[in-house]
Amino acid sequence: MGADNIVEIENLTVEFAGDGAAVRAVDTISLSIPRGSAVGLVGESGSGKSTVVGALLGLLAPQALVVAGTIRFDGINIARLPKAQRRSLLGSRIGTVFQDPFASLNPAIRVGRQITEPLIRHRRVSRMEAAKQVRALLHDVGFADPAAVMHAYPHQLSGGMQQRALIATAIVCGPSLLVLDEPTTALDVTIEAQILDLLKALRRSHGLSMLFVSHNLGAVKTLCDRVDVMYAGQIVERSDARTIFSAALHPYTKGLIASIPRLDRAGRRSRLAAIPGKVGGSAARLLGCRFEPRCPFAADRCRTEPQRLIPHVSGGEAACWRLDELRETAWPVATNQRANRREAGTEVLIDAEHLGKIFSSARLRLNLDRRIGAVPLRWHRSPFRAVDDVSLTIGRGEVLGLVGESGSGKTTLGRLLLHLIPATVGSTRFDGEPVDAFDRRAPRAFRRNAQIVFQNPDSSLNPRHRVEEIVRRPIVRLTDASMSTADRRVDELLELVQLPHAYRRRYPHELSGGEKQRVGIARALATNPRFIVCDEPVSALDVSVQATIVNLLDDLRAEFELAYLFISHNLAVVAHIADRIAIMYRGRICEMGTRDEILDRPSHPYTRTLLSSLVDVAGNPSSALDRSLPRTPPCGSNFTAAAEQTETTLTWLSDTHWMRSESVPDAGNDGAIAPIRHKS
């Protein structure tokens, strides 16, 4: 191949040593990155994409072994290089940005030093000169005050700022290749959009080649020229990023694209498409097409014949022998089952009034009010309003979507409604009965009726309890059922969440992420509750799995007339399941309305920013709305004089749609927060 490729990976095979047979994480893949272009590598967890990056960077886990293949960087086979030389490539010629910006920065070292260090080490410039260059670079990556950022410690920067600082670290030595491993996955959508914009700009201005690894096809599309789709250790499709959404070749890619929740009117009403099953590790699969067990188009030949990338007239390649035949065939979507769903009742189930939660901690603190530079040390109490004057109702069988970025108070609000934490002010009624009188020890009846599903499937199940113990416990604890009745109920529940009976005896680590989430749902359903708080139930899952869980929750709600508070940072997911949507910003609900009202007529500036940040299925920003909301940390408000005096008024846009506008009242107001009028 020509020398115009900055990276050429040929027939790379990586195996992990296991108990018995070695597990092949990457199987004979070839991948090249033309100089100056950006290549996306997309796949679900377990597809081997991170292993490819590890092999390229020489950062594989000790039990991983490169069995075969060559990796050339700029014409040199780097797998053969001595370790020291290979290390010096990293940082100087290859820049890397990883997923979690906070974990990638050393919390004990000032940001400035972390960025100048590679420059001093690899380029051997003086400290003064390095600092000068870094200041200029920090300006390039979007910091208004580079000097202050250089003096800050990582925890003083927000997630988006940390990621910008990391990008600066990655490109400070002027590398020719930038490897991005899920760089925006840990960020809020509004920040994600900004980081993608930045990367796009840097690519042009610095002439970078990029390898962009992500599970997010939309993000890949905005940044890359070409997309390589990986499945089970192999590349199954290689296409132009601009056409992959409209003309995906491989069935797997079609499935991936179909399972992305869509915001447009038609999309949000339809049921999410899902890819059944999971990335299988079965050794028997080595012979035929690896995607065959999950593929709706599978034929006999798929089972017996290994698939290789076949070029297609469109210019792309895909590893499917039915390529041409399936060209026009779309991923099958289950017929619209949402039609027969019950209309949400008008009867109010949850009624919360003026809920507020203040966390306060007294400690010695760096006072960061003004700017990052000067940091007087002060002892002060810092009451923190996580949730501020929230009133809402949820009807019987109704789904209220709660959307907001991290730190906006969504989770706290959910826990307040469940009385897992005591509210500072406000009251809630459940089915007409006040619950607050019982404080933390809410009575059995309430606990039986109000349950929760968590975000992180690894954390939500006790790793030392078997599935059956996990699901049975709420029944034993909260109902009077006998042990044998409870056992029968466990079987019913597992069936309900579509898990095989044999899973009863399993421990959580023996399940995949989606299966764990199903167990979590079964546990929440165990006592036949009427209200479930779903706290980001799908955000830790792959997009194809996410679809199945959302569909499952939707079906269960229809079957049992469940009411959900569906918390998510992803408006598109919420759009699929919610009847009404509340947008939360800095501890307050800033806009609430029916789904269509919020999506079609967003009124609050923050709602508009949120919508415009979403990358739609075609990979284009969904609208040309303003993206430049003044960026302040999205946390709940601290007690400041200004916050105390902010007067909020609700503007009713329709019977069901309102927006909160805030204004600082005229001098002379005694500072009391004006009472908020809610329509009855």
Add this chain to the structure above:
Amino acid sequence: MALPLGNTVAQPAWRRPALRGKLLVGGALLGIIVLLALFAPIVAPFPPEELHVADRFQAPNAIYLAGTDELGRDVLSRTLYGSRLSLFLGLAATFIAMLIGIPLGLLAGYSRGWLDELIMRLLDVMMSFPPIILILLVLAVMTPNLAKTALVVGLLYVPAVARLARSVTLSIAAEDFIQAARARGESRLYILFREIMPNAWPPLVVDASLRVSFAILLAAVLSFLGFGVQPPQADWGLMISQSRSFLQISPWIALTPGIVMCLTVVSLSLLGDGLREHLDPRLRHGPGL
């Protein structure tokens, strides 16, 4: 049986780690010592307090495998019987420390707030005394005996065990399954012992294995100072103490219990290290040992 599901392609290698060398060697060595101590009446060639006045200060030979002491008692037999006392002390003290320390640590770590402060500050006060002084103080006002020594040594280790238990609890209490338990109104006791404890024990077990050897050494020091086991019984520490005047003419009297004590400590350390590797937090997704 079918292949275990849930295996993704990149399943790491640690599913069922083999018993590692350290664990095996440490366990085997300790097992032998414990068995010898348990069966001392059968294994020991002589009763431990039987005097052989004619055979005083015998060097190791065919009859007295480890020689005899100043009263003609068989050193090997005395060491074997002494093992029972020393091992009992080590195990009992550790057991007491864990029995009190773990619940305190769990409670402090899960409750946080004033209860946490109260428990931890009280333990800090305890820790601020030099251990030997504290023990001597207590034992000086009571007539020393084996049970009391074990109790005092055990109490001395309570703060350390409690601190470890607390820090482990802090991280587990932040997990969502604890919230889930609270969402179904579980009692604090249930959450502590059914939800947290099963996840907290690996580091505690590792700590315990090392603590047994600390306790044995501390008990030996106390016996050496005369505050532990009382003659004519003798644990390892007392044997060494009593023989110190004869160290130059018959070193075997001190060496034999000394070597066994070393072996015990080494085997416990190996066992602890092995357990640590086996139960490493990164490997902790396994259902158990």
